[in-house]
Amino acid sequence: MANKKKTPGINASSMADIAFLLLIFWLTTTTMNSDKGLQRRLPPMPEEGAQQEDVKINRRNIIQVKINSSDRIIAGGEIMDISMVKDKVKEFITNPANLETMPEKEMKQIEGFGEYPVSKGVVSLQNDRGTSYNAYLQVQNELARAFNEIRDDFSRQNFGTVYNNLDEDKQKIVREAIPLSISEAEPKDVGRSARR
Numbered sequence: 001m002a003n004k005k006k007t008p009g010i011n012a013s014s015m016a017d018i019a020f021l022l023l024i025f026w027l028t029t030t031t032m033n034s035d036k037g038l039q040r041r042l043p044p045m046p047e048e049g050a051q052q053e054d055v056k057i058n059r060r061n062i063i064q065v066k067i068n069s070s071d072r073i074i075a076g077g078e079i080m081d082i083s084m085v086k087d088k089v090k091e092f093i094t095n096p097a098n099l100e101t102m103p104e105k106e107m108k109q110i111e112g113f114g115e116y117p118v119s120k121g122v123v124s125l126q127n128d129r130g131t132s133y134n135a136y137l138q139v140q141n142e143l144a145r146a147f148n149e150i151r152d153d154f155s156r157q158n159f160g161t162v163y164n165n166l167d168e169d170k171q172k173i174v175r176e177a178i179p180l181s182i183s184e185a186e187p188k189d190v191g192r193s194a195r196r
Contacts, residue, residue, distance in 0.1 A: 061103045061120045063092045067139055069130030082138050089146035093121045093181075113158075113173045119181075126185040143182055151178045 065085065066074045073080055075088045095102035103121030110116050123143055127136055151163040151174050159166055163174055 058104065058120070060101055062122050062124050063089065064124045064126065065089070065139060065143070066125075067127040067131045067135055069128040071132050071135035073135075073139060082135075082142060085139060085142040086146045086149070089123055089143060090150055093119050093123075093146070093150060093178075095119065095121070108176070110173055110176045112169060113177070116177045118177060118179065122181045122183055124183045124185060127187050129187045131187070147178065147180050147182075151175075154178055 063076050064074075065076075068074070073082060073085060075085055076092065078088075080088065092102055095105065098105075103119050105117035105119055107115050108118045125139065125143065127139075148163070154177055155161060155163045155166055155170075155174055159170055163171060166174065
């Protein structure tokens with residue numbers, strides 16, 4: 001009779017420990033990509049039970065930028081190409097000729113700088129429900145570029161360098177002098193008025 005040998009089994013109890021250690025190593029050494037988005041300052045949450053008041057803004061202080069369902073852009077009542085939006089918004093916000101049809105300026109005391117005429121201009125962005133995401137992002141980028149260029153101009157005039165090269169205190173001064181005033185309305189059907 002042949003002698004039956006028992007096959008030795010593999011001890012798998014330490015396999016779980018090794019897998020656990022590899023998992024811990026992977027979690028502690030791996031970096032996750034951070035999500036990026038559009039930087040916008042949201043208004044503070046209203047207090048519970050507080051009545052909301054409608055804020056009246058002078059019409060001359062608002063420029064409407066609309067994107068219809070055909071991705072056609074209307075800024076300040078004019079149909080325009082995406083390449084024209086930045087310059088239109090820059091001219092509106094800065095109002096270099098102090099025109100009556102463009103935003104008012106209010107003298108504000110800025111800590112660490114002094115008095116400065118701050119524009120009351122607001123960009124009101126509204127898109128159609130059928131607007132493509134690409135067109136929406138392109139317009140958002142142009143609006144951001146407009147404000148960034150205005151801030152860079154202010155920084156060069158007053159501090160000799162662009163906004164991103166300034167320290168935090170000077171950047172705060174620039175943000176107070178050139179506030180990022182973009183208001184977004186809920187998407188609706190703005191396409192009918194601009195289809196031509």
